[in-house]
Amino acid sequence: MKHIVVSGCSFTHNNRTNIRNERQWEIDSIYEWTWAGWLQETLRTTHIVHNYGSITNDNKTIARSIIYKVSDLLKDGVNPDDIIVIAQWTTLTRNSFFITPEKYQSVNPATIYKKNGEAWAHTTDYLIEGKDKKSPYQQGYFHLTGGYNAVNNPINIDSLTFEWFDKIMNHTERYFEWFEYINMLLDFLNNRSVNKIKFFCMNNNFSKNYLHPKSNPPHYHTKEHESVYKCIIENKDICNTWEQKELEFENSYVKSYADKIDFKKYFWFFEENSLHLFGGLIEWSIRNFDYNLEDDTYMNNKLPKVLWREMNGMSLDEQKKYLERSWYGHTSSILTKKFVNDVVLNWEIFK
Helix, strand or coil: CEEEEEECCCCCCCCCCCCCCCCHHHHCCHHHCCHHHHHHHHCCCCEEEEECCCCCCCHHHHHHHHHHHHHHHHHCCCCHHHEEEEEEECCCCCCEEEECHHHHHHHCCCCCCCCCCCCCCCEECCCCECCCECCCCCCCEEEECCCCCCCCCCCCCHHHHHHHHHHCCCHHHHHHHHHHHHHHHHHHHHHCCCCEEEEEECCCCCCHHHHCCCCCCCCCCCCCCCCHHHHHHHCCCCCCCCCCCCCCCCCHHHHHHHCCCCHHHHECCEEECCCEEEECHHHHHHHHCCCCCCCCEECCEECCCCCEHHHCCCCHHHHHHHHHHCCCCCECHHHHHHHHHHCHHHCHHHC
């Protein structure tokens, strides 16, 4: 058996990672399978997928979790040639903070992980229970900023994360730290002869037109008074980033790390001639969704034909209302299956 170590945000795993069971992600409903679920199902007879993605993961935690699981496999004697690594990088703005047991228990010595199996909001603890921890959060956890909404965990650092977001965070600072961790991950993998590596992004993290749009997303080319449904379902509207042909990093600190990364070798980007460069799964999803997609039934389960999995089970009118509330969501199961078949399995790491 070969091993595929993957990590990412909620576009890779719908729940928290390894809170109790390393393989818990496999019991997700087929209607909510991410690309990782379909990759495991497609290659089940030859590969084992280890999914370390977690909702609200930031890019540091994605890199760290991959290093953790690859180290675990190597310790167990797995040949480096039998290990494949795929990182689905998340949006730039997220961050994380490591919280030790001493700190969160100092607030309340009786504070322990909830016995009913629910994780604290915006946290992850990817250590394997029974191997590197006795119980969830026993060795600490990562507080994930996610979308910077208040979570009020036992040790409440909401004010700290809000202040960091307000006074420190910007795209340059995020690039610097992200690229530092990409270099750390690549050095770790290459030094251990793990050479089958591929990266892709949740969304376009690179194009200036995307990061600083002249119009309000998602109405890039569709008139503002038109519905979001017309915008992204009928018009498949995404930002035009075609003019910027190369990755551009002006800050010298950022360039010191960016120049060491072979983006053409390691990154898959969604590209569409004369429209988009450096795109991610969100842009791919919008451009590839169609209600006329071929029906797909798996194990007597007909996959919902929707753009985002949040729209599962909704009527057309309900989908339109949902999109007005939130124009983007998570790529649906029928689309993530298509993404695996049309994109992922064609990467050179599977040749």
